[in-house]
Amino acid sequence: xxxxxxxxxxxxxxxxxxxxxxxxxxxxxxxxxxxxxxxxxxxxxxxxxxxxxxxxxxxxxxxxxxxxxxxxxxxxxxxxxxxxxxxxxxxxxxxxxxxxxxxxxxxxxxxxxxxxxxxxxxxxxxxxxxxxxxxxxxxxxxxxxxxxxxxxxxxxxxxxxxxxxxxxxxxxxxxxxxxxxxxxxxxxxxxxxxxxxxxxxxxxxxxxxxxxxxxxxxxxxxxxxxxxxxxxxxxxxxxxxxxxxxxxxxxxxxxxxxxxxxxxxxxxxxxxxxxxxxxxxxxxxxxxxxxxxxxxxxxxxxxxxxxxxxxxxxxxxxxxxxxxxxxxxxxxxxxxxxxxxxxxxxxxxxxxxxxxxxxxxxxxxxxxxxxxxxxxxxxxxxxxxxxxxxxxxxxxxxxxxxxxxxxxxxxxxxxxxxxxxxxxxxxxxxxxxxxxxxxxxxxxxxxxxxxxxxxxxxxxxxxxxxxxxxxxxxxxxxxxxx
Amino acid sequence: xxxxxxxxxxxxxxxxxxxxxxxxxxxxxxxxxxxxxxxxxxxxxxxxxxxxxxxxxxxxxxxxxxxxxxxxxxxxxxxxxxxxxxxxxxxxxxxxxxxxxxxxxxxxxxxxxxxxxxxxxxxxxxxxxxxxxxxxxxxxxxxxxxxxxxxxxxxxxxxxxxxxxxxxxxxxxxxxxxxxxxxxxxxxxxxxxxxxxxxxxxxxxxxxxxxxxxxxxxxxxxxxxxxxxxxxxxxxxxxxxxxxxxxxxxxxxxxxxxxxxxxxxxxxxxxxxxxxxxxxxxxxxxxxxxxxxxxxxxxxxxxxxxxxxxxxxxxxxxxxxxxxxxxxxxxxxxxxxxxxxxxxxxxxxxxxxxxxxxxxxxxxxxxxxxxxxxxxxxxxxxxxxxxxxxxxxxxxxxxxxxxxxxxxxxxxxxxxxxxxxxxxxxxxxxxxxxxxxxxxxxxxxxxxxxxxxxxxxxxxxxxxxxxxxxxxxxxxxxxxxx
Numbered sequence: 001x002x003x004x005x006x007x008x009x010x011x012x013x014x015x016x017x018x019x020x021x022x023x024x025x026x027x028x029x030x031x032x033x034x035x036x037x038x039x040x041x042x043x044x045x046x047x048x049x050x051x052x053x054x055x056x057x058x059x060x061x062x063x064x065x066x067x068x069x070x071x072x073x074x075x076x077x078x079x080x081x082x083x084x085x086x087x088x089x090x091x092x093x094x095x096x097x098x099x100x101x102x103x104x105x106x107x108x109x110x111x112x113x114x115x116x117x118x119x120x121x122x123x124x125x126x127x128x129x130x131x132x133x134x135x136x137x138x139x140x141x142x143x144x145x146x147x148x149x150x151x152x153x154x155x156x157x158x159x160x161x162x163x164x165x166x167x168x169x170x171x172x173x174x175x176x177x178x179x180x181x182x183x184x185x186x187x188x189x190x191x192x193x194x195x196x197x198x199x200x201x202x203x204x205x206x207x208x209x210x211x212x213x214x215x216x217x218x219x220x221x222x223x224x225x226x227x228x229x230x231x232x233x234x235x236x237x238x239x240x241x242x243x244x245x246x247x248x249x250x251x252x253x254x255x256x257x258x259x260x261x262x263x264x265x266x267x268x269x270x271x272x273x274x275x276x277x278x279x280x281x282x283x284x285x286x287x288x289x290x291x292x293x294x295x296x297x298x299x300x301x302x303x304x305x306x307x308x309x310x311x312x313x314x315x316x317x318x319x320x321x322x323x324x325x326x327x328x329x330x331x332x333x334x335x336x337x338x339x340x341x342x343x344x345x346x347x348x349x350x351x352x353x354x355x356x357x358x359x360x361x362x363x364x365x366x367x368x369x370x371x372x373x374x375x376x377x378x379x380x381x382x383x384x385x386x387x388x389x390x391x392x393x394x395x396x397x398x399x400x401x402x403x404x405x406x407x408x409x410x411x412x413x414x415x416x417x418x419x420x421x422x423x424x425x426x427x428x429x430x431x432x433x434x435x436x437x438x439x440x441x442x443x444x445x446x447x448x449x450x451x452x453x454x455x456x457x458x459x460x461x462x463x464x465x466x467x468x469x470x471x472x473x474x475x476x477x478x479x480x481x482x
Numbered sequence: 483x484x485x486x487x488x489x490x491x492x493x494x495x496x497x498x499x500x501x502x503x504x505x506x507x508x509x510x511x512x513x514x515x516x517x518x519x520x521x522x523x524x525x526x527x528x529x530x531x532x533x534x535x536x537x538x539x540x541x542x543x544x545x546x547x548x549x550x551x552x553x554x555x556x557x558x559x560x561x562x563x564x565x566x567x568x569x570x571x572x573x574x575x576x577x578x579x580x581x582x583x584x585x586x587x588x589x590x591x592x593x594x595x596x597x598x599x600x601x602x603x604x605x606x607x608x609x610x611x612x613x614x615x616x617x618x619x620x621x622x623x624x625x626x627x628x629x630x631x632x633x634x635x636x637x638x639x640x641x642x643x644x645x646x647x648x649x650x651x652x653x654x655x656x657x658x659x660x661x662x663x664x665x666x667x668x669x670x671x672x673x674x675x676x677x678x679x680x681x682x683x684x685x686x687x688x689x690x691x692x693x694x695x696x697x698x699x700x701x702x703x704x705x706x707x708x709x710x711x712x713x714x715x716x717x718x719x720x721x722x723x724x725x726x727x728x729x730x731x732x733x734x735x736x737x738x739x740x741x742x743x744x745x746x747x748x749x750x751x752x753x754x755x756x757x758x759x760x761x762x763x764x765x766x767x768x769x770x771x772x773x774x775x776x777x778x779x780x781x782x783x784x785x786x787x788x789x790x791x792x793x794x795x796x797x798x799x800x801x802x803x804x805x806x807x808x809x810x811x812x813x814x815x816x817x818x819x820x821x822x823x824x825x826x827x828x829x830x831x832x833x834x835x836x837x838x839x840x841x842x843x844x845x846x847x848x849x850x851x852x853x854x855x856x857x858x859x860x861x862x863x864x865x866x867x868x869x870x871x872x873x874x875x876x877x878x879x880x881x882x883x884x885x886x887x888x889x890x891x892x893x894x895x896x897x898x899x900x901x902x903x904x905x906x907x908x909x910x911x912x913x914x915x916x917x918x919x920x921x922x923x924x925x926x927x928x929x930x931x932x933x934x935x936x937x938x939x940x941x942x943x944x945x946x947x948x949x950x951x952x953x954x955x956x957x958x959x960x961x962x963x964x
Contacts, residue, residue: 001518017911018534019723036483036533042524051518052500070946073902081726086602112591113724116598120568241501242595244563420555429499464552 002033002068003042003049010068011037021107023071024048026060032071032105057104076100077110084117091130098134102231111238115249123248125290129297131248135256136298139229142179142206142262144213148301148355150178151263152347153254155270155287156188157277159312159419159435163269164192165199165220165326166344167351169379170370172218176355179213181223181261186236187243189422189434190319193222198323198431201388212386219383228260229253245277247287251294258300265301265354269347271309275415278309303354305347311413311441314340318427318434320393321455330377339440345371396432396455398462402469404445404478412477413441421454421475425465430457439476451476484515484550485524485531492550493519503589505553506530508542514553514587539586558582559592566599573612580616584713593720597731605730607772611779613730617738618780621711624661624688624744626695630783630837632660633745634829635736637752637769638670639759641794641901641917645751646674647681647702647808648826649833651861652852654700658837661695663705663743668718669725671904671916672801675704680805680913683870694868701865710742711735727759729769733776740782747783747836751829755791757897763788785836787829793895793923796822800909800916802875803937812859821922827853878914878937880944884951886927886960894959895923903936903957907947912939921958933958 002024004011016022018037023030033054043049048066050058060066076096083089089097097114100106106114123131150171154161164180171178182192182202196202202222204212209226212219224233232253239245258266268291271277272284288304295302314325314337328336329344348371349364358366370376384390418435426433436453439445454469456462469475484506486493498504500519505512515536525531530548532540542548558578565571571579579596582588588596605613632653636643646662653660664674664684678684684704686694691708694701706715714735721727740748750773753759754766770786777784796807796819810818811826830853831846840848852858866872900917908915918935921927936951938944951957 021723070906070942073950077725081724084598084601084726085728107723108591109594109720109724112594113598113726116566116595117602119566120599120604122602238591241503241589242563242591243559244566244595246567424552460552468555 001036001051002054003036003038004068005043005045005047006037006039007045009045016068021071023069024054024058025067025069026058026064029058029060031057034107074100074105080110080114080117083122084113088124089127089130091133094127094130094134095137098131098138098231101234102138104234106234108238111235112242115235115239115242115244118248119244119246125293128248128251128290129294132252132256132294132298135229135231135252136259138231139256139260140206140227141260142228144177144179144262146177147264148176149262149264150176150351150355151180151258151261151265152267152269152351153258155250155268155277156186157415158271158273158309159189159317159415159422160314160322160325160340161269161271161343162192162195162314162322162326163340163344163347165196165380166329166340166371166376167348168218168220169330169376169383170344170348170367171351171355171357172216172383173370173375173379174352174357174366175217176352176357177213178218179209179261180218180220181226181228181257182220183223183236183257185428186240186245189317189419189427190322191428192220194319194428194431195322195326196220197222198320198391198393199327200384200390204387212383215386216379216383219387221387223257223261229257232256247290251287251290255291255294255298255300255302259298263300266295266303267347267351267354268302268304270304270306272306273309273311273415276309301354303350305350307343309415312415312418312437313337313343315437316434317418317422317437318425318455319431320395321434321436323393330371330380332372394432396457398456398459399453400462400466401450401453402466404447404449404451405473406478406480407446408444408478408480410439410441410443410445410476411479412474414475417472417475421465421469421472424461424468425454425456426458426461430461433457433461445478483518483533484536485518485520486550487525487527487529488519488521489527491527498550503553505551506536506540507549507551508540508546511540511542513539516589556582556587562592562596562599565604566595570606571609571612573615576609576612576616577619580613580620580713583716584620586716588716590720593717594724597717597721597724597726600730601726601728607775610730610733610772611776614734614738614776614780617711617713617734618741620713621738621742622688622709623742624710626659626661626744628659629746630658631744631746632658632833632837633662633740633743633747634749634751634833635740637732637750637759639897640753640755640791641671641799641897641904642796642804642807642822643751643753643825644674644677644796644804644808645822645826645829647678647862648811648822648853648858649830650700650702651812651858651865652826652830652849653833653837653839654698654865655852655857655861656834656839656848657699658834658839659695660700661691661743662700662702663708663710663739664702665705665718665739667910668722669727671799671901671909672804673910674702676801676910676913677804677808678702679704680802680873680875681809682866682872686869694865697868698861698865701869703869705739705743711739714738729772733769733772737773737776737780737782737784741780745782748777748785749829749833749836750784750786752786752788753791754788755793755897758791760791783836785832787832789825789828791897794897794900794919795819795825797919798916799900799904799919800907800937801913802877803916803918805875812862814854876914878939880938880941881935882944882948883932883935884948886929886931886933887955888960888962889929890927890960890962892921892923892925892927892958893961894956896957899954899957903947903951903954906943906950907936907938908940908943912943915939915943927960
C-alpha cells in the first residue's frame with residue numbers, strides 16, 4: 001500500500017483514486033502498489049506513506065524522493081481472466097503470469113482470483129507442469145557440491161506432523177546431503193519452519209544456509225528468506241487468509257520449491273484421512289500421479305508415500321508444543337509420542353533407501369539405530385548450533401483443559417476443527433499457543449477426564465478458543481463404549 | 483480498513499496482526515474490517531483509525547469509543563471454498579453467502595475468490611436462480627401503485643450504448659411507468675448512471691425517486707443509492723478492478739436489481755459482436771435462455787433482444803461525451819448519431835409493445851412519433867428537473883486527435899481496447915474524459931485523417947492514454963481499400 005493526501009498535487013494532476021494501482025519509484029527501483037487516499041493531517045500534500053511491505057520491496061530511505069506514475073496495464077491479467085473463463089493456458093502464459101506475480105504486479109484480489117481460477121480441478125497435468133516450471137524459473141536455484149540431494153515434504157492437513165525435525169538429523173547422520181527448507185504455516189496452526197524456530201534460528205539467507213550444510217550435511221531453515229520461489233511466497237500470502245489450496249497449486253508450490261532448493265530426490269508424505277487435506281484414496285492417487293508426472297518433467301525423483309491421516313501426530317499442536325514432542329523423540333524419552341517416532345522412522349527409512357545409504361528394505365532399521373544410539377540427537381544439536389544456537393520453546397502463560405462430557409470411547413478426532421481451534425488460540429503467530437492432546441482414537445475416557453488443553457498467550461484468545469470449543473463439542477467425539 | 487498502533491493494548495492483548503479481520507463495534511453497530519497495524523506517531527496507542535468505507539458503514543462519530551473483538555468465523559466462507567472446489571451450492575447456501583456479503587463480512591480477497599469460483603460456466607441454471615433469489619432477499623424491494631412496471635438493461639461491453647436516456651422519456655411519454663435505476667460503470671468507461679449524472683442528479687434515495695416517478699411516470703437514477711441490492715454493490719466493487727464478469731453473475735446482478743426495483747417487464751439489450759461482451763450467437767443464446775429461466779423463477783417477464791455489437795454506438799465514449807450524443811438525438815439535431823437514435827427507437831418500440839401501449843408491430847412507429855414531435859425531449863427535461871435540475875456536461879481541458887497512418891478503409895473497431903483507452907484517459911472517474919469517434923466501420927479514410935479524439939482532465943492522463951494508443955494502433959483497423 002502507498003498513501004497520499006487527497007490534496008496532493010499528484011492525486012489531482014494524475015486523477016488517482018483510492019484503490020488505484022500506482023507505480024512508485026525511488027532510487028533505481030519501482031514497485032506497483034495499491035493507493036490509499038487520506039484526508040486530514042496524517043500526511044502533508046507533498047508526503048507519501050508506504051506500508052511495510054511496500055517499504056521493504058522498494059528498498060528506499062526517508063531521504064529519497066518518491067515518483068508516482070500510472071502503471072502500464074498488467075497484460076497477464078487477461079490470461080488470468082481467460083483461465084477463470086475456462087480456457088487452458090500455455091507455458092508462455094504461465095511464465096507471463098508468474099513473472100508478474102513474482103515482481104509484485106498483482107494486487108491481492110488479483111492473486112485471489114488467480115488462485116480460485118486454478119482450483120477445483122481446473123488445471124490439466126500439462127498446466128501444472130508449466131506452472132511449476134514457470135515458478136522455478138523466476139526464483140533462485142541452488143546448486144550443491146554433491147548428489148544425491150535429499151528432501152522431503154508433507155502435504156499437511158495433519159496437525160503435529162513434525163517428522164522433518166527428526167528425519168533430517170537421521171538422514172544427514174547417515175552421510176546423505178539434506179538441505180531442508182521448510183515453509184511457515186499456510187492454513188495450519190504451525191509449519192515446520194515455525195516449529196523449528198522454537199529450537200533454533202531459521203531465517204538464514206542462502207550464504208548462511210550453505211555454511212550450515214557444508215558443516216553438517218543438512219539444515220532446517222525457512223525457505224522464504226532464501227526467496228527460492230518468490231511467486232509462491234506471494235501466492236501463499238493470499239492463500240493463507242483464504243484458507244484455499246488445490247492439488248495443482250500444492251504440486252506447483254512444493255515441487256518448484258524443491259527444484260529451486262537443488263533437491264534431486266524428494267519424498268512426499270501424503271496423509272490420508274477423513275479430515276486430513278487428502279480425504280480419500282482416490283484423491284491421494286490423483287495427487288501422487290500428478291506429483292510423479294510433474295517431478296519427472298522438472299527432473300526430480302519424487303517418491304510419494306501415503307500415510308495415516310485419521311488423527312494428529314504427537315500431542316502438541318502449535319509451534320512450541322510440537323517442538324517439545326520432537327525433543328522428546330530425539331531424547332528417546334519414555335513418554336515421547338510413539339506415533340511421531342514411528343512415522344519419522346518409516347519416512348527416514350524410505351529416504352535412506354532412496355538416497356542409496358541403505359539397501360532396499362533395510363532403511364527403517366538403519367534409521368532406528370541412528371535414532372536410538374543418540375547420533376540423530378547429536379546431529380540435531382549440531383545443526384541448531386550451526387544455524388545460530390539451540391534455544392528452548394516458550395511456555396504459554398494461560399492454559400485450560402477441555403474435558404469429556406460423557407464416559408465412553410474416543411471414536412473420532414476432527415483434524416480441521418482442532419487446527420482451527422489452535423489457530424483461534426493464537427497459533428502460529430503466538431508460538432506458545434495451541435493445543436495439547438491428552439487422548440488418542442480408541443481411548444476409553446471417563447466423564448470429566450481432560451481431552452486436550454488449550455494454551456494461549458493472552459486471556460482474550462484463550463477465552464475465544466474455549467468459546468469455539470464449547471460450540472464444537474465433537475472436535476473429539478466420545479461415544480458410549482459398546 | 484481499521485488501523486491500530488502496534489503498541490495498542492488491544493493489539494497486544496488480543497494478539498491481532500496486520501491483515502487480520504476484526505469486529506469493530508461503536509454505538510449499537512458492528513462491522514467486520516481488515517486491520518492495519520501502524521508504527522510511529524500517526525495514531526496514539528488508545529486511538530483507532532477507520533477508512534471512509536468503515537466509517538460510513540459504522541455510522542459512528544469521533545466521540546464514540548470503539549470496541550475491538552475477534553470476529554466469529556464467517557461460516558459461509560466454507561461454502562465459497564466448496565464452490566471453488568466444484569461442489570454445487572443450494573438455495574440455503576447462497577442465502578448464507580449473500581447475507582454475509584451484504585452485511586460486509588467478506589474481505590475483498592474473499593469476494594474475489596467467490597466471483598472467480600462462480601465464473602467460467604461453473605454455475606448451473608438452478609444455482610443462478612438461487613443466487614438471484616438470495617440477492618433479492620437481502621435488499622429493499624420497491625412496490626409501485628400500478629402495473630406494468632417497465633424496465634430495461636443493456637448487457638454492456640458496447641461503448642456509448644446510452645439508449646436508456648432516450649427510451650425512458652419515450653416510454654413514459656406514452657403513459658407507461660418506467661422507474662429506471664441504472665448502475666455506474668463496472669468495467670466500462672461509463673455506466674448509464676454516470677452519463678445521466680452529467681445532465682441531472684442521480685443519487686436519489688427511494689423517497690426522492692418515488693416523488694419523481696409519481697410526477698413524471700419515470701426516472702433515471704443510480705440504483706446504488708437506493709441499496710436495492712447491497713450484495714451486488716459489494717460484489718461490483720471487486721468485479722470492477724478485476725474486470726471480471728460472467729453470465730451467472732450478470733444475470734443474478736441484473737435480475738436481482740430489476741426485481742428489487744419492482745419491475746414487472748424487463749427488456750434486455752444483448753449486443754453481439756466480435757469484441758462485445760457477448761461474442762458469438764451461441765453465447766448470446768445461452769445468455770438469453772438463462773435470462774428467461776431466471777426471470778420466470780423470480781416472476782419477471784423478461785424479453786432479451788439481440789442487437790448489433792460490432793462497433794460503439796454514437797460518437798462519445800465516457801460520461802460527458804455520451805451525454806452530448808443523447809442530447810443531440812433528443813433535440814433531433816441533424817448531426818445526431820443515427821445509430822444511437824435507431825437503436826433507441828427499436829428498443830423503445832419493443833417496450834411499448836411489451837407494456838401494452840402499442841399493438842404488435844406498431845411500437846417502433848409510435849416511438850418515432852414521440853421522439854420526433856418533441857414529446858420525448860420535453861419528458862426528458864421534466865425528469866431532469868424533477869430529479870433536481872438539468873445541467874450541462876463538462877468539457878475536457880485537454881484533447882488530442884489520433885490520425886490514420888495509411889489511406890484505406892476502416893475494417894475493424896475494437897470495443898474492448900477503445901474502452902480501455904477511454905479508461906486510461908480517466909473515464910468514468912473524470913467525467914469529461916473519454917474518446918470521440920470520428921469514423922465508423924466501412925468509412926474510407928486518407929492518411930492523417932483523425933480517427934478519434936482523446937479527451938482528458940489532466941495532461942498526465944492524456945499522455946498516458948496516447949502512449950497506449952501508440953502501442954495499440956489497430957484499435958481502429960484501417961486496411962488498403964480493394
